[in-house]
Amino acid sequence: MIKAVIFYLDGLMVDTEQMCFQLFKKVGKEHNIDVTLEFYRLLIGGNSTILDEVSKTYPFTHEICKLVEPVREDWFYEYFKNPGDCNKPGLQELYNYLKANGYKIAIASSSRHKYIHKVLNYLGFEFVPDAIVGGDEVKIAKPNPAVFLKAAEMLNTPVEECLVLEDSRNGIIAAHRANIKSIFIEDMVLPDDLMKSYFDIQLDSLHDVINYLE
Numbered sequence: 001m002i003k004a005v006i007f008y009l010d011g012l013m014v015d016t017e018q019m020c021f022q023l024f025k026k027v028g029k030e031h032n033i034d035v036t037l038e039f040y041r042l043l044i045g046g047n048s049t050i051l052d053e054v055s056k057t058y059p060f061t062h063e064i065c066k067l068v069e070p071v072r073e074d075w076f077y078e079y080f081k082n083p084g085d086c087n088k089p090g091l092q093e094l095y096n097y098l099k100a101n102g103y104k105i106a107i108a109s110s111s112r113h114k115y116i117h118k119v120l121n122y123l124g125f126e127f128v129p130d131a132i133v134g135g136d137e138v139k140i141a142k143p144n145p146a147v148f149l150k151a152a153e154m155l156n157t158p159v160e161e162c163l164v165l166e167d168s169r170n171g172i173i174a175a176h177r178a179n180i181k182s183i184f185i186e187d188m189v190l191p192d193d194l195m196k197s198y199f200d201i202q203l204d205s206l207h208d209v210i211n212y213l214e
């Protein structure tokens with residue numbers, strides 16, 4: 001029986017992967033770097049090790065990432081003009097359902113706490129998780145399961161009673177390695193055969209998670 005739901009943040013709760021892709025293209029154009037969707041998809045849910053791998057095919061990988069980082073925060077507010085503009089469909093409805101039905105809620109993200117709280121404060125409604133695990137709390141990034149195991153621990157909930165909501169390949173692999181059921185909700189990453197063998201089900205939106213839990 002599922003008693004806790006663990007949310008990923010970027011691309012799952014909020015439409016920030018599309019936001020970042022547009023920023024990468026903008027900065028790339030300014031520096032004569034051709035940023036394609038194929039390239040950007042390789043970065044999603046990745047870490048420094050992934051960047052090193054991607055750079056073997058795309059030598060400009062580290063350069064474009066360094067160029068984007070200092071302007072990303074300002075771009076967030078330029079791209080999302082109003083609070084709530086960043087929300088993925090069904091986010092508020094799912095949150096209200098989980099709270100009303102006694103589920104524990106965690107956010108497990110590769111981003112730092114400061115960024116996570118910035119995004120939460122811009123949702124346009126009060127989203128209060130029972131636990132937050134940021135990338136500054138775990139030494140090894142996904143696909144290592146550490147971030148999800150830490151979330152389950154903070155929720156004081158066995159992994160068998162947790163459910164992960166993910167949109168990235170590394171996230172689905174990490175949930176599998178943590179022995180936690182997962183739901184894949186497609187954003188910019190297309191599920192491959194390995195992912196399909198790992199996640200429990202693929203749904204169209206966060207709103208559909210309500211029907212799954214019922």
